[in-house]
Amino acid sequence: MMDGVTCQSLRLGVVESPPVGLANRSAGGGNNYGVTHGKHPFGRAIDIQNLNSPLTLQADSADRNVATKPACTRTHWTRTGSSPISRDDVSPTSSRACRNRHMTDLASKPIGRPVSFDRTSAIKAATDLYWQSGVAATSFNEVSRALGVSKPTLYRYFGDEDGLVSAVIENYVSQRALHPELLSMTGDIRTDLNAWFDKQIDDLYQRHKDATMPTGCLLMECVQLGKALGEKSTAAVHQAVHEILEMFETRIRAAHEAGQLRDGIDINAAVRLIAGQTIVAKNVVLIGEPKENLKRMVALAIDGIAA
Template sequence: MTAGRKRTFDKDEALVKAMHVFWENGYSGTSLSDLTAALGINKPSMYAAFGNKEELFAAALEYYLIHYRGPLITKLTDPPDAPLAQRLQAFLLGVVDVVNCPDSPKGCFYTKTCYESDSAAVPEEITTSLHMIERETVQNLVALLKTEQANGQLSADADLKTLARYLMTIMTGLSVQAKNGASKAELKSVVEWVAKAAL
């Protein structure tokens, strides 16, 4: 009788599964048992592959930012010759696709984590990282809007930091609405209105 082939461990696939567990339950609501059950491995194997719970969460958040948030930002700059309002609408529609995707928990993983960042159950390192991501996102949006202003897509007296914060607020609102049951069609209607009113 031929021995069965040893099952290989796909670290990227496991990371996505862990991300979805944290996304659904939050950091404090996720136990080691939840993670090992989702990953299909025992605790020693999880520690060997990812480290402790905090380290696994940090890796999951980084994966989310690269593979979910990252592509959204490109929609604000591509195609560069398109009107800013058109690119803004594409960006926010991309946000809708992320926060109301049938294959993922409703809402934004990053935003949902921010809700519990002040909890004593969330390590200080994670809270610090979330605040840093927030600052960097606003700074990146301001830099992008400054380029648009120089190209004549925004008025010379536009308050770029306030506009960047406005976009962040819309993103957060879309996440909350999706989590609370708003349909994709309802959120897209909001985006269409925002794209016309924002600029």
């Protein structure tokens, strides 16, 4: 016979008399305790309605009655001795471990629908949008709607709007074929530069005829935006411009060593004059200037540095 039980959850102390029906509980009896109240030492009723799972009394080899309850319930009483149960004899087992196990199980499962996001396709679509509408004229909300993804998704994959724009600039530059091999085909600076610009101008006019292709130069637009760009985008622009200038500088310095440039010419100024023709060409295309006229304009600039 158990003489007392601890009501842990209500913090009301030790029950002086056992709950009715508890002492006579058999191992196979019932689906619930059938007990809702016991008595406090001072005679006040206490509620132990937390006991909603089967409780059984088992006898071990020492003839000790042990009140047991299935795991993962709120309260567990364990008989620790053969004498009547007192506060010191009872060791209530908290369900904290059980709850923690459930939380671990939940954490291991994906929450909500898995996000299907193709970063490469998103960058390509954003490139076309920025190229067609302009970086300054396109808001992050418009990019989100055009790509069919939420802004939090874009933030997750790109960090912020600056991260997306910088990725777009890098993608744009990688798509533009610079054809550096054309700059050294013959070894003559005038012939090679004209061949390089002829190829670039032909490509520009071909894209301009395709109504589905954006026109203009996204990189040059970003250059003109200057401080309006974020830190990462500015770094991407500077890197792209540096690569173009470096390509022309390498070729022009080689021509200078070969004696193919005008005497006393400023190499840095010559590099920027020739590189600047790429900007001129991309803008002249937009105003509808005939292709051959544009090629002659560029040829004049080349004649200005060649011996």
